[in-house]
Amino acid sequence: MKIxxxxxxxxxxxxxxxxxxLYKDAGFEALDWNINDLLxxxxxxxxxxxxxxxxxKSLDEILDYLEPDLNEIRKNGLKITQAHAPFPAMSxxxxxxxxxxxxxxxxxxxxxxxxxCKHLVIHAIHHQRYDLDHTPEEIDxxxxxxxxxxxxxxxxxxVIVCIENIFSWAMGPKAMPRxxxxxxxxxxxxxxxxxxLNREAGKECFGMCLDTGHLNxxxxxERIYIPKLGKRxxxxxVHDNDSIEDRHEAPYSGNIYWDGYLKALRExxxxxxxxxxxxxxxxxxxxxxxxxxxxxxxxxxxxGCYFRxxxxx
Numbered sequence: 001m002k003i004x005x006x007x008x009x010x011x012x013x014x015x016x017x018x019x020x021x022l023y024k025d026a027g028f029e030a031l032d033w034n035i036n037d038l039l040x041x042x043x044x045x046x047x048x049x050x051x052x053x054x055x056x057k058s059l060d061e062i063l064d065y066l067e068p069d070l071n072e073i074r075k076n077g078l079k080i081t082q083a084h085a086p087f088p089a090m091s092x093x094x095x096x097x098x099x100x101x102x103x104x105x106x107x108x109x110x111x112x113x114x115x116x117c118k119h120l121v122i123h124a125i126h127h128q129r130y131d132l133d134h135t136p137e138e139i140d141x142x143x144x145x146x147x148x149x150x151x152x153x154x155x156x157x158x159v160i161v162c163i164e165n166i167f168s169w170a171m172g173p174k175a176m177p178r179x180x181x182x183x184x185x186x187x188x189x190x191x192x193x194x195x196x197l198n199r200e201a202g203k204e205c206f207g208m209c210l211d212t213g214h215l216n217x218x219x220x221x222e223r224i225y226i227p228k229l230g231k232r233x234x235x236x237x238v239h240d241n242d243s244i245e246d247r248h249e250a251p252y253s254g255n256i257y258w259d260g261y262l263k264a265l266r267e268x269x270x271x272x273x274x275x276x277x278x279x280x281x282x283x284x285x286x287x288x289x290x291x292x293x294x295x296x297x298x299x300x301x302x303x304g305c306y307f308r309x310x311x312x313x
Contacts, residue, residue, distance in 0.1 A: 010282050032084060084121045
């Protein structure tokens with residue numbers, strides 16, 4: 001069980017050499033590799049995705065492009081134990097985007113397998129704000145096509161695709177935004193869906209990425225959710241919030257009751273990493289210096305060490 005951090009903000013601001021040394025000096029042992037940065041979501045939504053990402057190229061070309069990144073990761077003794085694929089998996093305005101993204105995800109799986117990354121997080125498709133054209137049944141069909149299309153490549157590797165509990169904004173009465181949990185916020189649906197996918201694959205190719213902040217936003221009780229998912233939970237996105245905004249703060253900065261999470265994860269036999277998705281607190285925005293950033297990273301890593309101790313008891 002390693003203490004892990006997402007690479008999103010720090011790497012993009014400081015560069016590979018400085019960022020990965022900071023992670024090591026702060027006490028992190030592993031990474032949640034943000035390969036989603038290689039294909040920005042705004043290009044998918046806008047329909048301008050073709051020809052915009054190295055992930056469209058061959059594995060050898062992708063690895064050549066990423067070698068400076070991978071070299072610094074190796075130099076600092078960090079392990080890539082999970083990665084976050086580009087999202088969304090399709091733009092509902094451009095239905096051919098799904099076929100395009102399936103090929104992107106196949107390359108992400110091959111990439112993860114090559115670098116020894118066990119878990120790849122791929123968001124499910126859900127209704128997007130103001131979309132009134134697609135029924136829930138159509139969305140479900142898109143998702144089934146998405147995940148089952150990846151099975152042949154997954155069966156050739158040891159990579160497990162992890163589906164994250166996410167949320168969407170819908171327009172409620174009087175045009176007020178309303179936050180909705182996606183289907184995977186329902187533990188019974190998530191259990192059934194993951195089990196059906198694994199039966200379809202004939203091996204364990206799919207699991208769950210438990211996002212603590214998203215559960216809290218959607219007012220879902222972890223004491224019910226986690227025991228039902230059990231060993232299907234393969235990796236974590238650990239962050240806190242105030243139940244109103246998806247703030248991605250360090251634990252104990254919001255209103256999540258962390259003892260409840262730790263007790264539920266321990267009883268469920270969770271064996272994965274403690275991986276923090278706290279990008280907004282690991283950034284140089286607002287005049288934060290590198291020294292202060294190192295202190296913040298150390299504080300987050302220390303929380304991870306405490307969580308690991310409790311889960312190992």
